[in-house]
Amino acid sequence: MTEAEVVRDFALVLEKLRQGAEVVVEQNHRPVAVIKPVKGPGRMLSQCLALAEAHGSTAILDDSFGRDLEEIIESRRESLDASRWD
16 A cells, blocks of 8 residues: 555555555555554563563563553553454
């Protein structure tokens, strides 16, 4: 799709993504971006932290990070509809 087509009909782009297609955005007949559908829900934070630890990370998450993260989690307590990701 051209850049103009993407801007004009973003709903069509989202529909193509929902169907599993990748959308190549072109400008002057040259590809400038690829928009891909999400493949699954990703990793939980606990999994990311475990991976970092397993690979020898020495990163330290300070108290404010933890508080910020808890606030974000509490503000998003509604369940996610993962069926829309397929």
